[in-house]
Amino acid sequence: MSIRHGLLALLDQGPRYGSRLRAEFESRTGSTWPLNVGQVYTTLARLERDGLVAPGGEDASGHTLYAITDAGRAELREWYARPVDRASPPRDELSIKLAMAVGSPGVDIRAVIQAQRHATIKAMQDYTRLKVQALAAIEQGDSRERDDVAWLLVLEQLIFQTEAEARWLDHSESRLVRLSLTADRRAEPAPPQATDPDAGPDAGPASAKSRATRFPRS
Known part of the structure; x- marks a missing residue:
């Protein structure tokens, strides 16, 4: 600012x-x-x-x-x-919090996301209520109309910002779920290979030749 x-x-x-x-x-x-x-x-x-x-x-x-x-x-x-420079964005506490929570022992990152989502949605509702008040003040056309218009623009920016934050939180949670499922699949043991039931306990996988012998073509 x-x-x-x-x-x-x-x-x-x-x-x-x-x-x-x-x-x-x-x-x-x-x-x-x-x-x-x-x-x-x-x-x-x-x-x-x-x-x-x-x-x-x-x-x-x-x-x-x-x-x-x-x-x-x-x-x-x-x-x-001059456009606002986005090359060096300001530090965002929420982004830093989630980045630090990833992989931190004892931290339930999904619980962190859910708590933030609740707060973000509440803030969005509060901003929307204030927007209604600002619009009503503008319609009345009082002496502070210029300030009310300026305040309306600030409120709408805050509403868009919280909407984007809520979408990002949803995306982050979905991303974590997908990554977790991928990690679980990688950790699963490989399925055992089929063996010849007629061979001894030390025999390896059944060969094509043995299958052909047991199931001759008619």
């Missing part, structure tokens, strides 16, 4: 102080990624150091305002135009 560019996007709409930036960021994203004021001011300090924002005076209440610079606007436009 790019807090840096999120704050630049808000400052592009006009000067703001730290607490207002925090509130607007959380309103726009539905508090999906909550920020604390310390994060906001730390990021603002780095943006100022890089010449992307500058102090913009104070408001009537004495809050220090920050304003985006021309360099900040150029950085923001570049961010909008």
Whole structure:
């Protein structure tokens, strides 16, 4: 998540102080990624150091305002135009958990998958319920419609993400079952070869010649 560019996007709409930036960021994203004021001011300090924002005076209440610079606007436009890089995906705790669980003694990986599937489906249901609320708010057309639309987009991304995660969990469980069956088949002893019942206990498999002798053609 790019807090840096999120704050630049808000400052592009006009000067703001730290607490207002925090509130607007959380309103726009539905508090999906909550920020604390310390994060906001730390990021603002780095943006100022890089010449992307500058102090913009104070408001009537004495809050220090920050304003985006021309360099900040150029950085923001570049961010909008640049696709998100997937070459180095962020670490995913669930993927790491399953990877570590494979082959770990005493870990029932199918139980891990089932527990996660239950939590994932519940999250999907919660997001869907919130989506209904966001759509209702948009239809009412109140003054926060822009934030509601932004929140709707975030919710729909979360819904798609949890749907994909549920499908991946189903696939992972099926994969483990198939691999387990394959391993079991490999571990099964080979079936005994047929032997000549008329031979002694030490005789080997019946030969074609002996079968022909016992079962002569008419």
